[in-house]
Amino acid sequence: MSHAADVRISDPSAAQAAHPEANQAAPRLRDSFIELPARERARALLDAGSFRELLGPFDHIESPWLPLQGIVCQADDGCVIARGTIDGEPAVIAALESAFQGGSIGEVSGSKIAAALEMALRDCERGKRVRPVVLFETGGVRLQEANLGLAVIAEIQAAIVALRRHVPVVGVIAGMVGCFGGMSLAAALCSYLVVTKQARLGMNGPEVIEQEAGIEELDATDRRRVWQLIGGEQRVASALADQLVDDDSHAVRAAVRAAFTQGVPAAHRSEQVDTFLQRLARVDPASVTPETLRDVYNPPAHHATNGEQA
């Protein structure tokens, strides 16, 4: 599977010592972004030394609902809100911790994201631009907090739409959980989406599709197939995400900085309703393949401009 092939094994100095003549071919040791927990992901994207956390674990703002169902809480409810700077400009990052309850959105974790974006919106309305970044790593709503989670996802979406008029809202999907459910809609509302090859973006996860539509529809264990359909590479190739980066902290950081440099897009994806309806109308469900979908959603004429962005 493609993501396994991306694991870098090398210690360049060791390779050099063993084969000095092979120095040029020695793969570079990468600083994996996927392997970082949420707090370190946020730290990696902010300017060095500028990380400052809001409502951190010692504030003990936990889910009131999980203990009632016999589930242990995490002190930050699996959501890290960090202030700092990106390229010297004020920034706020909301990062989801995928290891805690699948990065799911509960009342508290979702409210933290919505509030952080709403605060950035208020700052922008007062003329103080704050760069918002959301690190999506989430299965969507936390089923144990169903309606409250859904309600707060709507607040997050509303905040993104309001905020993106002032400043680009940049989303990152790194993997390995991916981004699903209501939060996939939130990701789709972002001005720019940065993804890795390991990322997945979709409404329903493969297991849900298999369970609901049958294994003839999709075999969730067929990882190649799953990534062909909803993987980061496919989403960029079909113009539903903007930039494909390696699993490398520096690459993700560079992509986020570049997105802010581009400024607010002339028309967000979700504002191009007619364009996407036309593309959808050209999809024949009986014959569509991942390759033909790319041609419909990202016609060759658009490739050049899309490549510019990436």
Added chain:
Amino acid sequence: MEHLTFDYPARRAVTTRAHVGVVGSGDLEVLLSPASTSDTSNSDNALSAHVVVRTSVDGYGHIWKSVLDRFFTRYDGAAQIEINDFGATPGVVALRLAEAVEAAGEGDAA
């Protein structure tokens, strides 16, 4: 889910705090901070450490006591230690506790 508390004698005050780990499968989160000073206001001014464990796995209180007994043979700080556990093994618990002590030693004033 089970809720366990432990107290241990301490010999020095703790002035920093640290947070390590994640409440994920086979892992745990440790929050280490200075113990509240109200406990030391009595006449003999005894310092003590307090541990609160919330664990997803029931029935292992004696194992938690063994792991913490061992930890406190080497650690003498008057700390408030909160543990949110999602099925970590005793070895992982011991490593996370050591990591929290190390992280608290690096600063981050409470």
